[in-house]
Amino acid sequence: MFIPYGKQNISQADIDSVVNVLNSDFLTQGPHVPLFEKSVAEFVGAQHALAVNSATSALHIACLALGLGKGDILWTSPITFVASANCALYCGAEVNFVDVDSQTYNMSVEALEKKLQQAKIDHKLPKIVIPVHLCGQPCDMEKIHQLSQEYGFHIIEDASHAIGGKYKNTYIGSCKYADITIFSFHPVKIITTAEGGMALTNNADLAKKMDLFRSHGVTRNQELMTKEPEGPWYYQQVELGFNYRMTELQAALGVTQLTRLEEFVAKRHKIANQYNEILKDLPIILPYQLPETYSGLHLYVIQLKLDQISKTRKEVFEALRAKGIGVNVHYIPVHTQPYYQNIGFTKEKFPKAEAYYAAAISLPMYPDLTSEQMDYIYQSLKEVLL
């Protein structure tokens, strides 16, 4: 028996909709991509949605649409997947990090404000800040938005963990406090399209730019052309774009997955509540839940109280893996990765992020996790920790 840390849930309706696409005329660039985009945009309350082949691609085209380039600076959290930072480097910009909050492990608003004050003096203000809704718990977007007004930066929400979650009663993705929000549909995430991602915005100009960047910078829209079409075949390349398109198979899967989004997130909450109950007497810190947010609950991360147990984090991790529990660690602080060390992150420290990393373990979290499995995880943790 092996219990993974995350796993997709695929229904017969999901399978049927993908098979229907295989039997149809369009495997790509057909009707399902726009349908999926419209469905997600309506669900979260955003005006524009651009489906792409990954969240990594969505981050890249979001940065490009906001004009990020050489000489610009982007800040994100060190506790995230590397993609949230790499997007800056793709654009030739510089990247830097803001330390995390010790309760939510999201980007700390206090640390952000302090860093902005110093950056203003040093003339090194960021063009873009990417808050990451870690584990699905929304960042304090209202405050980050206020700071963006004061210091003049753009906001991309990395909501790879957070579709279906809410911040102060609005769905994540509504872009109430951000220029662009991005989602991931990787199979471990909350809904899946196998690989896939999406960028949402309420800004028509940003949507138009992202649409160009995801498909070679090529347009058939006469309004975007520099001259009259030479004939009905005519298209123009007006930007240097990429092929980041989502396929019809993926979008059809996304459409049926989306109909179960609320059910998936509700199940994740049920599992988290059950974990909170059964794990409460162990020498661990349970995830903190901000009262004004509804988490997407992509991950359930515990912190070991290392001063109260006789094992290291590595020993605990290995013992749980040996028992067939697919624990994981989210994330290794990005600035400590060899690539980032090589580009100069040897001196700057993000102490709260590093302390979080040293004690973090992600327990299995997915809609089909059973009570029996959770009980087995509890018994195993108890045996390993006590």
Ligand SMILES: *Cc1c(COP(=O)(O)O)cnc(C)c1O
């Ligand atoms: C998964 C993830 C990504 C990248 O998603 P892909 O769809 O795999 O490209 C980016 N940021 C965060 C926080 C993620 O968890």
